[in-house]
Each structure stands twice: as structure tokens, then as C-alpha cells.
Amino acid sequence: MGNKLRAAIIGPGNIGTDLLMKAMRSDWIEPVWMVGIEESEGIKRARDFGMKTSVSGVDGLLPHVQEDDIRIAFDATSAYVHAENSRKLNALGIIMIDLTPAAIGPFCIPPVNLKSHAKAVEMNVNMVTCGGQATIPMVAAVSRVQAVDYGEIIATVASKSVGPGTRMNIDEFTRTTAAGVERVGGAKEGKAIIVINPAEPPLIMRDTVHCLTESEPDQEAITHSIHQMVAEVQKYVPGYKLVNGPVFDGKRVSVFLEVEGLGDYLPKYAGNLDIMTAAALRTAEMFAEEAANGKITLPLIA
Amino acid sequence: MNLKNAKVTLHDMSLRDGMHAKMHQISLDEMVSVATGLDEAGMPLIEVTHGDGLGGTSLNYGFPAHSDEEYLRAVIPVMKNAKVSALLLPGIGTVDHLRMAHDCGVTTIRVATHCTEADVSQQHITLAAEMGMDTVGFLMMAHMISAEEILQQALLMESYGANCLYCTDSAGYMLPDEVTEKIGLLRAGVKPETEIGFHGHHNLGMGIANSLAAVEAGASRIDGSVAGLGAGAGNTPLEVLVAVLDRMDAETGIDLFKIMDVAEDLVVPMMDQPIRLDRDALTLGYAGVYSSFLLFAQRAEKKYGVSARDLLVELGRRRTVGGQEDMIEDLALTMSKDRAALELA
Numbered sequence: 001m002g003n004k005l006r007a008a009i010i011g012p013g014n015i016g017t018d019l020l021m022k023a024m025r026s027d028w029i030e031p032v033w034m035v036g037i038e039e040s041e042g043i044k045r046a047r048d049f050g051m052k053t054s055v056s057g058v059d060g061l062l063p064h065v066q067e068d069d070i071r072i073a074f075d076a077t078s079a080y081v082h083a084e085n086s087r088k089l090n091a092l093g094i095i096m097i098d099l100t101p102a103a104i105g106p107f108c109i110p111p112v113n114l115k116s117h118a119k120a121v122e123m124n125v126n127m128v129t130c131g132g133q134a135t136i137p138m139v140a141a142v143s144r145v146q147a148v149d150y151g152e153i154i155a156t157v158a159s160k161s162v163g164p165g166t167r168m169n170i171d172e173f174t175r176t177t178a179a180g181v182e183r184v185g186g187a188k189e190g191k192a193i194i195v196i197n198p199a200e201p202p203l204i205m206r207d208t209v210h211c212l213t214e215s216e217p218d219q220e221a222i223t224h225s226i227h228q229m230v231a232e233v234q235k236y237v238p239g240y241k242l243v244n245g246p247v248f249d250g251k252r253v254s255v256f257l258e259v260e261g262l263g264d265y266l267p268k269y270a271g272n273l274d275i276m277t278a279a280a281l282r283t284a285e286m287f288a289e290e291a292a293n294g295k296i297t298l299p300l301i302a
Numbered sequence: 303m304n305l306k307n308a309k310v311t312l313h314d315m316s317l318r319d320g321m322h323a324k325m326h327q328i329s330l331d332e333m334v335s336v337a338t339g340l341d342e343a344g345m346p347l348i349e350v351t352h353g354d355g356l357g358g359t360s361l362n363y364g365f366p367a368h369s370d371e372e373y374l375r376a377v378i379p380v381m382k383n384a385k386v387s388a389l390l391l392p393g394i395g396t397v398d399h400l401r402m403a404h405d406c407g408v409t410t411i412r413v414a415t416h417c418t419e420a421d422v423s424q425q426h427i428t429l430a431a432e433m434g435m436d437t438v439g440f441l442m443m444a445h446m447i448s449a450e451e452i453l454q455q456a457l458l459m460e461s462y463g464a465n466c467l468y469c470t471d472s473a474g475y476m477l478p479d480e481v482t483e484k485i486g487l488l489r490a491g492v493k494p495e496t497e498i499g500f501h502g503h504h505n506l507g508m509g510i511a512n513s514l515a516a517v518e519a520g521a522s523r524i525d526g527s528v529a530g531l532g533a534g535a536g537n538t539p540l541e542v543l544v545a546v547l548d549r550m551d552a553e554t555g556i557d558l559f560k561i562m563d564v565a566e567d568l569v570v571p572m573m574d575q576p577i578r579l580d581r582d583a584l585t586l587g588y589a590g591v592y593s594s595f596l597l598f599a600q601r602a603e604k605k606y607g608v609s610a611r612d613l614l615v616e617l618g619r620r621r622t623v624g625g626q627e628d629m630i631e632d633l634a635l636t637m638s639k640d641r642a643a644l645e646l647a
Contacts, residue, residue: 150361152360152361152362154362154625154628156626156628156629159418159419164421167419167421167422167424168421168424168425169425170392170393170422170425171392171396171397171398171425173393174393174394174396175396191360193360193362193393193394193625194393195393195623195624195625195626196393196416196419196422196623197416197621197622197623197626198416198418198419198623199620199621203620206629206632208362208628208632210361210362212361243632243636244631244632244635244636244639245635247631247635252361254361254631256628256631256632256635
């Protein structure tokens with residue numbers, strides 16, 4: 001118990017609530033606060049789960065940070081308010097896990113680069129996008145075997161799982177994901193496409209990852225690397241499934257995936273949202289584990 | 303049907319939708335020569351770019367022979383009267399592509415979403431309208447929802463700033479009565495100054511009939527393509543539509559013989575395969591599947607030995623939407639695995 005990092009979740013919407021339910025099961029994270037900007041269903045739910053709540057934003061949390069020993073915070077609000085939230089909480093020594101597209105801190109795809117962020121004690125890490133969490137591990141699985149000239153991902157998600165924030169700024173998804181394919185996936189050039197499908201019953205998130213390798217792909221090594229990476233992601237998203245591939249066609253390497261969520265608060269088809277909350281929690285847990293094992297020292301709370 | 307004196311703005315798709323049929327390999331010379339021929343025939347609007355619109359270049363949809371910018375910069379400066387449009391699918395293209403197209407001299411932008419997802423077009427439509435472009439909201443796969451639902455989505459696009467709204471039969475599935483109902487309700491439900499358009503595919507041979515129904519119900523812009531060069535069994539063949547509208551005394555401003563010559567002398571010789579209602583294209587129309595899936599399904603058939611028709615029927619059953627080309631290879635792999643398992647059993 002004593003090793004658990006105490007956490008706040010900002011944003012009591014669908015994502016924040018799903019994250020809360022996952023965090024309550026964690027061996028490393030203890031959620032304590034839920035922060036909203038008004039009384040809402042989400043705040044009420046969090047209270048029912050025994051959380052302390054703020055309905056005046058992060059400002060309502062600040063006076064309690066020290067006595068409640070809050071060391072880490074998840075931001076599931078929007079890019080617009082994240083910068084301010086991050087500034088206020090970082091100033092007190094709280095590490096921010098950013099689930100918004102703000103991308104102030106470095107991108108974090110847990111099985112690819114989380115360890116290095118934890119070692120460096122990054123004060124703000126960004127979880128890229130849902131499509132990025134689902135696909136960038138596969139690009140990295142290829143690029144760690146041999147150079148990838150071009151990486152392209154296509155994420156198809158159920159209409160019901162795409163919130164108004166994403167819809168109003170869908171370009172942010174394509175840009176941020178493509179940047180993640182390059183910076184974390186290791187492709188020289190990245191491209192991202194998102195397709196929204198309204199079918200009923202809603203379809204489970206599916207993703208296609210194409211890579212063009214610089215030289216002829218080493219089929220055996222890439223296949224092995226991909227299977228290993230799938231197993232890594234399955235540690236925190238059990239419903240992450242390799243449906244077909246890798247398919248090799250000249251220098252093209254293609255992988256077809258399906259991501260089913262755990263169905264904590266969000267429905268199972270919304271694997272795109274589940275993989276975000278699961279990856280964010282995995283990230284926080286890594287900081288906690290490394291700190292508990294004495295490998296890193298977390299900032300003191302001011 | 304009386305269309306006497308109806309004013310119809312025709313919009314040619316051969317250099318954009320036709321890119322699907324050409325696997326996005328139309329050369330710059332071909333683009334310029336067809337566009338010039340269309341301009342001389344009096345075509346008011348010509349769409350140019352990758353088949354999947356601005357930013358469509360990808361492994362998923364195909365890498366084009368040239369970039370969108372190269373095509374636009376080759377065609378636009380040589381147009382005497384015709385205006386050039388570009389298509390943009392949010393989720394594929396971004397406002398950066400939109401700005402590039404505007405900078406190249408594109409005056410009409412068509413922001414396309416699946417028919418139920420109009421709200422992803424807000425940032426693109428708003429920006430295009432602010433830049434003073436002729437801004438079109440383009441609701442694809444419109445056969446999948448009711449006329450009332452289409453109107454609701456169209457009203458969203460209108461509220462973002464679109465001055466023209468399209469009912470788009472991407473699968474070539476609609477029959478004339480459905481077109482009449484959907485266009486009629488749109489016409490009645492949006493602002494009087496907002497234009498209504500119809501985009502057809504010829505997968506059930508209904509391109510001309512549906513276009514006439516659309517005009518009768520109040521559409522003033524009709525898409526088609528010279529010689530039908532487009533995805534699936536092609537778009538409504540424009541030279542045919544011009545002849546029919548001419549006989550009905552509707553006004554298109556297009557010289558029939560000139561556009562016939564563009565079709566026969568320039569476009570038909572460019573075709574990699576005849577654009578006709580073959581078994582697979584007919585399946586698109588019958589099963590309600592996005593027309594550009596055709597060549598992908600045929601390629602998957604060759605590679606994995608699963609019939610293109612079976613693939614297309616299953617894609618229709620799964621209610622796939624435009625842009626899900628990646629699903630075709632995935633499904634072919636799954637179907638061939640399933641079949642192998644059956645043979646073993």
C-alpha cells in the first residue's frame with residue numbers, strides 16, 4: 001500500500017471515469033481526487049466511488065495536494081485547458097499524464113518509450129492519440145528490426161466512440177498521430193488516416209499499419225518482433241489482437257489489428273478509448289514502480 | 303418529366319473520381335488535355351486531384367503519379383472559363399491541404415464526410431467559407447440513411463458555412479424514387495439560396511435516370527464524368543447526360559459534339575479497362591458498397607483466391623463506409639483462412 005502513488009484525475013467525463021475504474025484496481029496507483037468544473041454525473045459517480053472531488057477545476061485541488069500527497073495527475077480534459085492545468089500542478093511537483101492532444105510533453109507509447117520517460121522523470125508526458133496508441137507499437141516493432149522509410153496507419157472507429165472534441169478538430173488526430181508514427185514509431189515519414197463508421201451494433205476499433213522498409217524486409221525477424229510487441233501491449237490491453245499479418249508484399253509490411261476494450265465504463269467496442277486510459281494508467285504505474293524500486297526519485301511536493 | 307429551361311451546372315469528375323479507375327496514375331499531360339477539352343466544350347466545373355481527394359496519397363488508397371499540387375498547378379493556369387474544384391475528406395486531408403489548394407487557385411472546395419458524420423467537417427467548411435470559396439458539403443453513401451437524417455446532417459454543414467449541399471450516391475445503389483425523395487426534402491429544408499447537388503455512380507445503370515430525378519426535385523448541380531471515367535461502373539456519363547438534357551430543353555451551356563469528342567478521342571483511349579457494368583461493379587450497386595472498392599476487391603481476388611463478388615457482398619453486409627479500403631485485404635485474408643480451415647475439416 002505504502003508504495004502506491006496517490007493520483008488526481010482531471011475531467012470526470014467518459015474517459016476520466018473509465019480511467020478511474022481501472023486505477024482503482026491498480027497495485028501502483030491510488031486515485032484520490034476527481035476534478036471537474038461543475039457538479040455533474042461524472043463528479044457524482046466519482047464521489048460514489050469514494051473520491052474526493054473538486055467542482056472548481058484544478059484550483060479546487062491545489063490546497064489539498066500536500067496533505068493528500070498527490071504525486072501524479074491525469075488530464076482528460078481538452079488541449080485548451082491542459083496547458084494551464086499542467087503549469088499549476090507541475091509547479092507543485094506533480095507529474096502530468098496528458099490524455100489531451102495538447103502534446104506539451106514528449107509522446108509516450110508505453111511499450112516503446114515509457115521506460116526512458118520514467119528514467120528521465122519527465123514532468124509531462126503526452127499519450128498521443130487513440131490511433132497512435134494502437135498502431136505506433138507496430139511501426140516500432142518493424143523499425144527496431146530495420147529502417148522504415150514510410151509508416152502509415154488507418155484507424156477505423158465506431159461513430160459512438162468519437163466525442164465532440166475529436167470531431168471538432170479531427171485534423172489534430174491526423175497530424176498528431178502522423179508525428180507519433182515518426183517520432184516514436186521510428187518511420188522517416190508518417191501518415192495517419194481516421195475513418196468513422198456508424199454501423200450498428202458498433203464495430204470494434206480496427207487498425208491497419210503499413211510500413212515500407214528501406215531494404216527487403218527480413219520476414220522472420222519482423223514477424224517475431226511484431227508478435228513480441230503484441231504481447232507487450234496485451235499486458236495492459238488484453239483485447240489487443242493481431243487479426244491478420246504481417247503480410248509482406250515487396251517492401252510493404254502490413255498488419256491488421258482489432259482493439260477490444262475491457263468494458264470498464266466505456267463499451268467494449270470503444271477499444272480506441274480503452275487503449276488511451278489503459279496506456280495512461282500503465283504510464284503512471286511505471287513511474288510508481290521505478291520510484292518504489294529506488295530507480296528514480298520523484299520530485300518533492302511543494 | 304418536364305425539365306424545360308431548367309438550369310443545370312454540370313461538374314466533371316473524370317480527373318478525380320476517374321483517378322480511382324486509373325489507380326491514380328493519370329499523367330499531367332492527360333490531365334491538361336482532358337481539362338482543356340472540357341473547358342472548350344463549356345464545362346463550368348472540373349474536379350482534379352487524387353481519387354480520395356486532397357492528401358489521399360497513401361498505401362491504403364494508392365500513391366498517385368503526381369502530387370495534388372502538381373496536378374492543380376498544371377491544370378488551373380490553362381483554364382479559360384472552367385473553374386477547378388477539389389475534394390477533401392476530413393480524416394484524410396486537413397486544412398493544410400485546403401490552404402494549399404486555395405493557393406493553387408482552386409475556387410470550389412467539396413468537404414466530404416460519411417452521411418452520418420457531418421460534424422467532422424466543421425473546421426474545413428468554416429475555413430473554406432471564410433476564405434470566400436464556393437463551399438460544398440458532400441454527404442457520401444447517402445443511400446444508408448433516411449431523407450430526414452440526410453437533411454439533419456446537411457443542415458449542420460449549412461450552419462458551418464456550406465453554400466451547396468450534396469446527396470452523394472457513392473455506391474450507385476439509389477433508384478430514382480429515392481433520389482426524388484432525398485433531393486426534394488433537402489431542397490425544401492435548407493435555405494432557398496443554398497444549392498443542392500447530386501453525385502451518382504452508374505453501378506445499377508441509373509446514373510442518367512437518377513440525375514434527371516435530382517434536377518426535377520430541385521438539384522442545380524449534377525456530377526458526372528466524361529465517358530463515365532470514375533470508380534465502379536463509373537459516374538454518370540456526362541456526354542450522355544448533356545444529350546438527354548438537351549433533348550429535354552434544359553440548359554447546361556455545354557457543346558454536345560465537343561464533349562462527345564473529348565469522351566471518344568481523349569478519355570476512352572486513356573482507360574486501363576473498359577468502364578462498364580461488369581459483374582463486380584454491378585455487385586457494388588446491388589450490395590450498396592463504396593465504388594472505389596472495386597479494383598481493390600479484384601486485386602484481392604487475384605492474390606488470395608477469394609471471389610471479388612463474395613468480398614463485396616460481405617463488405618456491404620458489414621456496412622463498411624468510404625475510406626475503409628484496408629478492410630478489403632484484411633477480409634480476403636480472413637476469408638481465405640476460413641476456407642482453408644473448412645477444407646481441412
